[in-house]
Amino acid sequence: MKFTARLPQENHNVSSTHPLIELAWLLGGLVFVVGLVFLVLGLLADLAVSRIPVSLEKRLGDIGLGSMPASEENGDLTRRLEELLVCLPDDSPLHQYTFHVYLSGQSEVNAVALPGGVIVVYRGLLKEVESENELAMVLAHELGHFAHRDHLRGLGRGLGVVFISTVLFGQDSSTSDLVAKTLLSYQSGYSKEQEEAADQFGLECWPDVMVMWGARRISLFVSSVSRARAGSLTCWLRTRILRSVLTGLTLRYAAGGMRSGQPSPLIRCSLTTRRLKRWWAAELSDYKKSRFQMTADRCGTVFFLPAFFASVLR
């Protein structure tokens, strides 16, 4: 046998697929599978939510509260919440809860509902609110989440996410931690529909608080639309209130006015028609002067304001 020195023409041991193409296929498949399982687990969580007793919810809430940094119960805030609860009808599901309001030292402009009747108000939000109506609106909004048990739905999906990532990447994998953390931080927020439903609940239970607060903040929004800062109360308002208050209230007023009911004791001031007209004219003038480039949704919001105020003034 004669040895002939030559090298192979091609390397058949290494695939020629480009790694980025492979990554795209694998990620696409993963997103599809995770999305599918996430949807199914979310539906299961939604089905199970109505069956979870408040006592179990309270236990879950205690765990969640323990992870909130520097939170302590605030008697004043709890009393304000109780004033709102007095106005609720006797058959309201919220009467099953014993509510506690905690104050967190974080500077974020936010408030969260934890399982078991715990509302955590961040100090940043308290700094931004200018009246008790605003605070009442925030609490009413959070009570709306309790009425719809949104926090449990979020928790159920969150557990689903942890389950998926643990199955895929192992229990103590850093990839698993990363995926779970990323998806959980996304999942810890409520959907647009849930936020709107919470506002709608507040609107139905405490229409006077919602109307006055909504009108006040709409004015603030218009005047500060060109200088809105991320994380400010204006942004909080835009995401949580404008969508529902503007549509909900205007339709309600157009349909025949506010429901008759006892005004909330929290209302310390009211705007007369005359003051409201003057205030609106001033805000509109300011707005026209601003150089703000309106995005599509803001544009829609601004065009919606005259109809809203026309219905209010009627």
Next chain:
Amino acid sequence: MDFILQNLDLIVFLLLVAIGYCAGSFAEKRHYRSIRRREQELVHLPVVTAAGWGDQREVGEAGLVYGSVVISIDYFKRLLAILRNIFGGRVKSYESLVDRARREAVLRMKEQAQKKGADIVINMRMETSMISGRANRKRKVGSIEVIAYGTALKQRNG
């Protein structure tokens, strides 16, 4: 700034993947260039797995030659392998790693044989093992070691 701080883990992860891809691709291309050049230079030195060789000339000198190499995988390829573990199939990202390690080990063995003046390396064998602090415990591949060894023969002239 807030966005960066809130998603620091994700950003670090994406950064590591990007660095892994760029640095890993560069290192791999450079290594393959080096392998091809040295293989061409050493192509005249036969290496066989057989225990004997057909040449009936008397063996003047025989000795052990070996070459070993440790090659690490980059972050990007590790991500590909993790994703591939979910769906199954060929772990293409490891193929080039193992291929480079094998060829490099054989080349180093041949270089040692050449220094000894060998005419041929017979009975060549290869071993592969994983090297990583947690490789065996967590079934993770950090680096691989390939060792190639054989018997270098120098035939007596005439």
